[in-house]
Amino acid sequence: STAIDVLGYLVEVVSGKPFDVFLRERIFEPLGMTDTDFWAPPEKAHRLATLYGPSESGGLKVLQTTENFLRKPSAPSGGGGLVSSMADYYRFAQTLLNRGAWNGVRLLGRRTVEWMMTNHLPEGMRLPDDPACGFGYGGSVIVDAARHFHMGSPGNWGWGGAANTWFFLDPVEDLLAVMMLQYMPGFSIPFHHTFANLVYQALVD
Incomplete structure (x- = not known):
């Protein structure tokens, strides 16, 4: 929602830095996330994924080309718009699974991350979907x-994106998973449930 855009602006106010600069200095550079920014330079244009959706004939059609991500936006959004790679996103997710640290770099305190992954909704309230x-x-x-719609542990934490992108962390199993389909509309196919079930069924220890 727009709440995350508001949080991005609050980061600017509190830090005194543009949002993209804050992210680069405080998160991306310390974690070695060299492919993550609000735009991709020309030399990386060939690595950008195309966004697909259903066509009228029953196959796939291109919904969005990569041109929009080859120029710096006028206002970096707190709610979306970052360009990244699977490797970078893995580093970010692993940092959270590690309770705020990655490869000798600590971004957040352990208790802060555990608090992030705790349910804060009032008793009896759940996500509508x-x-x-x-x-x-x-x-x-997961409470x-x-x-739940698929296998998982209590405390499993994560979120998905509009293009059927999704990641989740399972502190009980010390497990993380990332899926980047690049297909819209979001969550219109149940593949993320199948994906999670396949991941958990592969645990045999």
Whole structure:
């Protein structure tokens, strides 16, 4: 929602820096996320993924080319717009799974991350599209694993994007998973449930 855009602006106010500069200095550079920014330079244009959707004939059609991401936006958004790679996103997710640290760099305190991954909704309230989940700071939290749409542990935390992108962290299993489909409309196909089930079924220890 626009709440995340407001948070991005608050970061600018509190830090005294543009939002993109703050992210680069405080998160991307310390974690070695060299492919993450609000735009991609020309030399990386060939690596940008095309966004697809259903065509009228039953196949796929291109919904958005990569041109929009080859120029710096006038106002970096707190709610979306970053360009990244699977490797960079893995570093970010692993940092959260590690309770705020990655490769000797600590961005957040352990208790801060645990608080982020705790359900903060009032008793009895759930996400409208998933009665098994509550909400932490920035992501959904599985509260009732038995009622969830796919396999998972209580405390499983994550979030998805409009193009069927999704990641989740499972502190119980010390597990993270990232999926980047680049297909819209979001969550119109149940593949993310299948993906999660396949991940958990692969755990045999």
